[in-house]
Amino acid sequence: MKAYVNETLCVGCGTCEALCPDVFKLEGAVAKVIRQTCTDCCQSAKESCPVEAIWLEE
Numbered sequence: 001m002k003a004y005v006n007e008t009l010c011v012g013c014g015t016c017e018a019l020c021p022d023v024f025k026l027e028g029a030v031a032k033v034i035r036q037t038c039t040d041c042c043q044s045a046k047e048s049c050p051v052e053a054i055w056l057e058e
């Protein structure tokens with residue numbers, strides 16, 4: 001799985017970074033994907049994003 005962030009939707013809450021810091025990192029007010037290949041926590045981050053800005057693809 002690979003992780004993506006819709007930076008237009010992201011509100012910079014930091015939840016994805018807190019749950020999955022190997023993959024997501026806040027840069028200013030948006031989350032960036034710093035390691036696109038997902039670990040198990042990606043799904044949690046996706047489900048916890050308040051604005052559904054994270055998606056995962058094979």
Ligand code: SF4
Nearest residue numbers: 010011013014016049
């Ligand atoms: S959880 Fe969603 S809104 Fe919050 S920083 Fe991550 S991508 Fe942005």
